[in-house]
């Protein structure tokens with residue numbers, strides 16, 4: 035196991051100050067490093083007004099870290115922040131060891147977890163795009179030759195370090211991804227045309243999304259106490275008590291300051307979230323920073339432009355919360371929330387009931403213009419919706435109706451809903 039020394043920084047200047055407390059940042063960085071399969075030998079905290087251009091934390095501090103590294107036998111230094119390529123190089127020179135920043139650490143974890151072809155291509159693309167501007171001259175930074183973290187591609191293959199070859203590889207990967215997404219789009223279209231409702235599970239990494247998917251659908255998706263166990267979207271069907279079929283989609287977990295490179299690379303995967311009829315936000319209610327975790331998830335959703343979706347906030351892991359009053363307070367603080375334990379299968383019935391109520395019982399007002407050629411869709415509307423007004427205009431029908439949210443989403447996707 036590579037021995038890592040961690041460096042975290044608290045900035046005081048408003049522009050750089052993080053919303054997270056340093057202790058929480060430290061804890062999360064240790065978890066990330068553990069998930070990357072490294073051993074932590076020490077953690078150094080730095081306090082600065084703002085980043086220093088040359089060495090990020092200043093040359094003096096870098097030299098101090100170099101001494102600590104020698105003392106502790108560290109082989110690599112991991113920063114909990116992102117560094118520019120020159121900062122990274124200057125730090126490597128001053129410290130005399132390989133320096134990895136936050137984005138590269140997370141990319142490395144993703145590289146280890148990628149299994150599907152799509153996952154592997156997405157991660158490798160993000161890794162190479164991160165590396166390219168950081169390679170000087172022909173490529174190859176000396177410190178990168180040693181192997182270990184920062185040099186691993188998906189499936190333990192080594193990352194290409196030659197500039198020209200990287201460029202070629204990037205364009206090949208982009209082509210490949212386009213093809214994969216074309217196929218996926220086709221699958222998605224078929225799924226939406228069927229009579230299925232899609233429910234996506236989103237949440238901070240390690241919140242218990244896969245455990246919930248398993249408990250709800252009696253499946254066997256990998257769930258582990260480490261960050262980013264799930265990378266590939268996994269779908270499982272469930273038949274609700276009223277015999278309606280739904281599909282749960284479990285996707286990659288979110289993180290505070292999730293690197294933009296990764297959001298970009300995983301955009302197609304994450305866009306499935308936007309297409310769901312309901313979003314289930316799984317939140318670890320036993321975490322002392324439950325609000326920060328929730329905010330981080332909402333920030334990523336915002337970046338994905340997922341807005342105005344019906345969301346149930348699932349307060350998970352209540353078996354680990356000793357004080358029931360804490361759960362009651364959280365239930366009040368989070369809109370449309372429900373407290374469960376995915377692991378102990380506590381209160382899952384209520385969650386299923388809530389889902390089926392939202393999907394099939396509660397009605398929303400819709401105005402739509404639908405071509406008469408959509409016979410199947412129209413008969414579905416006449417069966418499930420309560421029609422307020424109906425008017426024929428040329429080849430189309432103008433409707434005002436109260437209908438289940440699922441049907442409204444279907445009309446939305448086809449572009450038939452009137453924008454009010």
Ligand SMILES: Nc1nc2c(ncn2[C@@H]2O[C@H](COP(=O)(O)OP(=O)(O)OP(=O)(O)O)[C@@H](O)[C@H]2O)c(=O)[nH]1
Pocket residue numbers: 237238239240241242243244245246256257258259260261262263264265286287288350351352353354374375376377378
């Ligand atoms: N005590 C307790 N532990 C839980 C509960 N739900 C999940 N866990 C544990 O939390 C850890 C993470 O669970 P996962 O289901 O893998 O979490 P995830 O959200 O899918 O995580 P990623 O895929 O890594 O983003 C595992 O060790 C689970 O056993 C729960 O209700 N109670």
Ligand SMILES: [Mg+2]
Pocket residue numbers: 243244245256257263264
């Ligand atoms: Mg998971």
